[in-house]
Amino acid sequence: MAIAAQHDVRLHEEELSVEPTQLAEARRTVDAVLREWGYEQDLRSSALLCVAELLANVFQHADSRKCTLCLESSPSCVRIVVSDGSSVMPQVREPDWHAESGRGIWLVSETADLWGATPRKDGAGKDVWLEFRSAEGAA
Secondary structure (H helix, E strand, O other): OEEEEEOOEEEEEEEEEOOHHHHHHHHHHHHHHHHHOOOOHHHHHHHHHHHHHHHHHHHHHOOOOEEEEEEEEOOOEEEEEEEEOOOOOOOOOOOOOOOOOOOHHHHHHHHOOEEEEEEOOOOOOEEEEEEEEOOHHHO
């Protein structure tokens, strides 16, 4: 786990093993970090929903259960990145409201202000990122 602060930018990064028993701890960590940075409950709740969906996607679709979770706060936004070893890019699909799954990236796209996925520069997978625009935690 790494925590850094530099010129109004705060960073929290940690390696995770995405197992169902670990997901609750990851959500608690994200909530605690965002609370410490001064973000209100509404933004934290939205961030937790998105993080849960991204980590569930790693569990269900990536070749490895290992990933990196990075939180970055700046005066203009909170950026969350989940990096995994799969090169398969997520796609927003129209939800099937009768299915038990398949709505994760749609939920992310509807909840975050911005989101996307990019291949990792080292060629070993992808970064799925999202942003919430807010100045709440800039204090």
